[in-house]
Amino acid sequence: MIALWIAVGVLVVLGLSATIVSQRRRPRRGAPSVTAPARAEPARAAPAGREEPKGALPEAAPEPPIAPPALRERLGRTRGLFAPLRALGGRADVAAAFEAAEEALLRADVGVETTDALLAELRRTQAHRDGAAGLLGALSEQLVAVFAENPDRALRFDNEPGVVNVWLFVGVNGVGKTTTIGKVALARRTEGRSVLLAAADTFRAAATDQLALWAERAGTEIVRGAEGGDPSSVVFDAVQRAKARGNDLVLADTAGRLHTKVNLVEELRKIRRVADREPGRVTEVLLVLDATTGQNALAQARQFTEAVGVTGVVLTKLDGTAKGGVVIPIERQLGLPVKLVGVGEGTGDLLAFDPGSFVDALVGL
């Protein structure tokens, strides 16, 4: 009996999914229109009064780094993956040295493909001539060279008058988007930018409250939407409000979403489209990645880039034991630059990414 009714249920699902899939394949008629809802209440946040109009900034000046690169000290606490290789010393057996290097790279989440490619290159250049130390040195040079392929790590900002810059923060659930936005807001405020936060994560319970607390800390305004409301409308409102109040930068938080959920990724596309409407201009789409993530980060980077054109990566939680080595294949295969790294829960624990320090911390020189 049970088999019968499960069969019915399952077949209904099958039939329905077929219906839905074929509906999805049909081209959409007409772009979805966005209406500004009346529900975005005026910001309840804090002393946003000090918005000095900025003097003439140089055209398209690159953003100064958020903090001096203190990455190395912050990462020093993690265990040394390359210690076994280093311990082999100068008279190391070649096979053993390469095996130790392979093991270290794999354990750093660099991934099989990239590890193989890196090691093949090292073999070709006879990097092991000078023993383990030579191999290690050559490897870190090689890693630095990977990062050198994507030299532009400055956060993009458009100084054209009348334009509201929008930085969109995207990523899967629980990587630290909201926290990152809070830190970025604070850093920009300190620099004298007038920032507005858009709480477009209307899905996760209390996400808006979390961002509002950050807004208070950073002394910025926040535009909120109703829980479960349309996130695009929140971004739309935020851009309009920023225009009206003369804010030049909107930081938009979005709900964490798995890159495999087609409808949620579609929603993100719409957010981006709406944010890009005059006077808004999306100048950064930052993918927030958790350093503990393994090879799946590549899939995330690939699919978010395809959907909303990611312009840079924020690597969070680098203060833990994870090395975040997966950014190496991301830089190498996708050409996506890491722009910021998160190294703690404190307000200042967000640093500009510095390839040298990162590689040093990884290899442990």
Next chain:
Amino acid sequence: MFDALSERLERVAGRLRSRGRISPADLDEALAEIRTALLDADVELGVARHFVEAVRERCSGEVLAKSLTPGQQVIKAVHEQLIDALGGEALRLTYASRPPTVVLLAGLQGSGKTTAAAKLGRWWKQQGRNPLLVGADLQRPAAVDQLRVLGASAQVSVFSQPGDPVTTAVAGVEEARRLGRDVCIIDTAGRLTIDDALMDEVRRISARTEPHYTFLVIDAMTGQDAVATARAFHQTLALDGVILSKLDSDARGGAALSVKEVVGAPIVFASTGEKLGDLDLFHPDRMADRILGMGDMLTLIEQAERTMDQDVVARSADKLFSGRFTLDDFLEQLHQVQKMGSLGGILRLMPGMSKEIRQAADQIDDGQVSRVEAIVRSMTPTERADPAVVDGSRRVRIARGSGTSTQEVNQLLKQFKEMQKMMRGMGPAAQGGAPGGRLGRLAAARGLGGASAEDSLAEMLAGRAPAAPRTEAPRPPAGSKGRGGRNKKKGGRVTPPKGR
């Protein structure tokens, strides 16, 4: 999830299958492929090595030589090793003789503790328990608010107070006792394993509340670090089990394998979606099936048993197989299925699904279900009973009434007809398998999810081209007999004993 792993193994198997004999070199190549697949799936390096060696042992020359299908033999060895590595038996949850049973959740930031806490609350409520959620994450801004909102929608009450997490947790357990709650779930702040102060804090929470179960919540997308994290938490808290979150991603979840292997704590629950109902007991054997692309029919059956209204379903089943299935029944049925959780999640659990279908499962948006519903609701009773009467002008009316287009109405009618046809073909097979208790039912259900249904669906998906190119559907190595035997050994689902 685990897709690439099963695909790769299939490829290896395909190569081996074409050979009558497998040389040691062939086996080495296959094992190297398996190792790469495991590493790509984020299985920890040491665990992957150990796994490959264990598979090699299972495939000793003798076994392979005797087998007519050495390729299948390798796959079988991998499958068995996966079950072993993923945990053998499921954890049997029991309850404290003096309630409440205290459950402590710990983990890194963003691993999904708060969501897992609420889902656990709902799960226990469904088990007929009376849980209390305790919000002891006083670190992350608004974490307690999040728990309160989630608790409200799960209809589980939440306790928290500002101040110190340790005192809050203790007060929470006290509150649970005072209110006569039998399960008390403590949500703690996310913490890094190298943060000594915070690790000490959670140790003190554990010491003061004396939890019966301490669960580590770990993200299925975690990389090599999963092992270090699990080990550190295990040393601090003596873990009883692991909750694997975000398993609905395409992450291959190698973390599951690594953690079990290194810490020894079984994976107890797996979270497979954003809805509060998307939490299930973790079953290693089913997971192994899933890794190898065999679906997870048992979970499906359990979900159905738990949530569906048997009378309603039985009535429609009768109608269905006697060919009197109407659109009204379809709608009713749809609501029953929806109760089980998100449709995409259900479809994923289906055995023998090809890649296209699993991708289709990702695209199902529960919002679209309401469009279908709107269309059906815009029909007259006559039309629902006999969709054949729906002509051109009726279509226009229905489309207008439901706010959809005539194309969508057409689509629905067409699919409904296809479905009726498909089900008529299914009827006898399902009825034949029905007697014979659980195994018989399972076999029947498996048969339904098998080739014919998939073929029809593949055709439907492909639209015009009936012979759609599709990946070779992975088949169980040992047929339903071996699988049935295993299920029997395991003794079905974990039902907590009452009155302890």
